[in-house]
Amino acid sequence: MASYIPYGRQSVTEADIAAVVDVLKSDFLTQGPVVPAFEEAVAAETGARHAVAANSATSALHLACMALGVGPGDCVWTSPLTFVASSNAALYCGADVGFVDVDERSYNMCPAKLQEKLDRAAASGQLPKVIIPVHLTGQSCDMAAIHAAAVKYGVKIIEDASHAIGGRFDSQPVGNCRFSDITVFSFHPVKIVTTGEGGMALTNDDELAQLMRLDRSHGITRDTHAIQAENPGAWHYEQHRLGYNYRMTDINAALGLSQLDRLDDFVKRRQHIADAYDTAFADLPIRTPWQHPNADSAWHLYVIRVEGQRAVFDALRDAGIGVNLHYIPVYLQPYYRGLGFEPGHCANAELYYSEAISLPMFPTMTDEQQQRVIAEVAKAVSEAAPR
Structure with missing residues (x-):
């Protein structure tokens, strides 16, 4: 029988391997200089102001929901045609979820159906706090139309662009957050660029970026500007929020940084x-x-x-x-x-x-x-x- 052809497969070169080996031989395997370098490269690629790396796109979605204040009593709407993480992230925050049907041609969230659902929700006082349009297969949703529908009611937007790094909408890179508060990429092995496992949240909002960085590392800060203690020692750190260990390692970031060149x-x-x-x-x-x-x-x-x-x-x-x-x-x-x-x-x-x-x-x-x-x-x- 002929050899098996998978639906997706990573492309790893000798340069990718060398980049990972360099980290393995360095002083830092995690929380070193490569993660910030990868973040800066992705931000530059997309035109976003901030990029926050995480250990998966699921973690990045959760961070995004937390940064936008999603919690019990809130509702988040997303597309039904997505991996379960898009809606699970809202459930992690204690929120309810809803689904907006897709456009019959693009299979992405339908702006017209979103507008109708928002109008009904506004009339009944049950607007969502956040919507998460999903760029299925790598094609961007009609983000201009989705943004226009959401901004009318003050609803926040997280783009689940797990499939779409390297894509463009309105001649601009997906991830620039022109029509959203936060955009999330995935770096799973079958995606466009891989870090092994990994994800990233992008935003143009300084406060949202700060919250996501804090929450990905247990809610702990060593930032001298944020420390509340008087005259702290050099060892001092403080937990300001109930965060998680969602950090990306330098090993993963090295692979992603090398892959980004291609x-x-x-x-x-x-x-x-x-x-x-x-x-x-x-x-x-x-x-x-x-x-x-x-x-x-x-x-x-x-x-x-x-x-x-x-x-x-x-x-x-x-x-x-x-x-x-x-x-x-x-x-x-x-x-x-x-x-x-x-x-x-x-x-x-x-x-x-x-x-x-x-x-x-x-x-x-x-x-x-x-x-x-x-x-x-x-x-x-x-x-x-x-x-």
Whole structure:
């Protein structure tokens, strides 16, 4: 049988390995100089004023919610088509969650449905404190429209851009926080840039950045300007908030910093793969990804929609093609069903879920591997077609 082709795979070079080894040979494995250097590089790449590294994007989302004051009695809305971390972060803060259905073309949070839901919530006095639009597959949401809907009611915005570093909206980098209070990136191995595990929160707000830095390290500060004790010793530190150990290590940051040098190359290669898929599937009964005219995707994922999804999915897996499905609508998970959510809550998301398949998409994917994927998809779709 031909070798297995995964849906995603990290690209690690000798330069990446050398960068990590340099840290391992240094005096600092964690809380050293490389994390700030990585933060500065990502901030420069995106144009954001502050970047706060964390040990995962989930941690960064939690930090973002805490910095915005999310707590019991509040509600946070997000997309149903996301990994569970997008909504779990609100639950960690003791808040309730809600979901806004997706646009049927982009699969991102629908601005029109958001506006309708906000208007209803305002009329009943139940506005969310924060909304978390998710840039599914690497394509930015229509952040201008989402921001316009939210700012009318004073609702804060966290962009979950876990899929989207290297993407652009309105000709500007995702992560610049032009239309949000905080943006979060993920550096999981299958994402655009990896640190092994890791995440980052970006913001243009000095106070939010300070709170996230404090909360990622137990709520402890050594900042002489913030210390409350009089005439403290050089050893002195103070806990000012109930924080967490969400710090990124210098080992992880070194890998990310090295990888960031290839961000443009990664995105260009992913775009090339997406273009080849588009061309190959143009005359087949396959719905290929629609792209917003004002967004340039980072192409973390390439999702097709087909009839007979289960048969096509199983046939591809049997052929050694590591397809996946991103995502099961969050509220259909047993835990969320226990919170009172039922099927039918977001019709567009559920229709998407019944048809979607994520195809292999990673920068080291060869043309030969892609041609094999294309051939197997064409075969599987043909065999699954109604007769």
